[in-house]
Amino acid sequence: MPRYTKIAMLLHWLVALLIIATFFLGLSMVAIPGFSPTKLKYFSWHKWMGVTVLFLAVLRVLWRKANRPPPPLASIPAWQHKIAEGMHILLYLLIFAVPISGYLYSYAAGVPVVYLGLWQMPAVIAPDPELKATLKTVHYVLTMTMAAAVVAHALAALKHHFIDRDVTLKRMLPL
Structure with missing residues (x-):
């Protein structure tokens, strides 16, 4: 059975876990009323995790370019391959x-x-209350x-x- 490389699996599961953790941390932090040290700490962690996801996403794309994924399973209908391909493109974009x-x-x-409380990331835009409101909505919808x-x-x-009992999932599991 052709499988993904160990590095591809590691990057996949690391990014998946970070995305899930960042999502739930984001929900928790915005639910905290007012302005508190805990809320600030959660916002910092959320940002650090987001920057880490972005960094790992770059590594994933570079790894995928250099290491082709296994070929699609012949037992899966072409329309499912198209949907899976579209979903992977959507996930990478997101x-x-x-x-x-x-x-x-x-x-x-x-x-x-300020990544990990140590390195201030470059400011690519200036503070802008109108843009802030738009970007808040964009970030939420995305x-x-x-x-x-x-x-x-x-x-x-x-x-x-x-249900299908095929090896699709097993190809991404590090077993």
């Missing part, structure tokens, strides 16, 4: 778009992104779209494993 929109939103709000895409992707993998 893996970049969500952290970039959050980064821009932060700077439009006049709040720097995030919710990513959440739906991640759930659909996971459900498709589980469907292949438990």
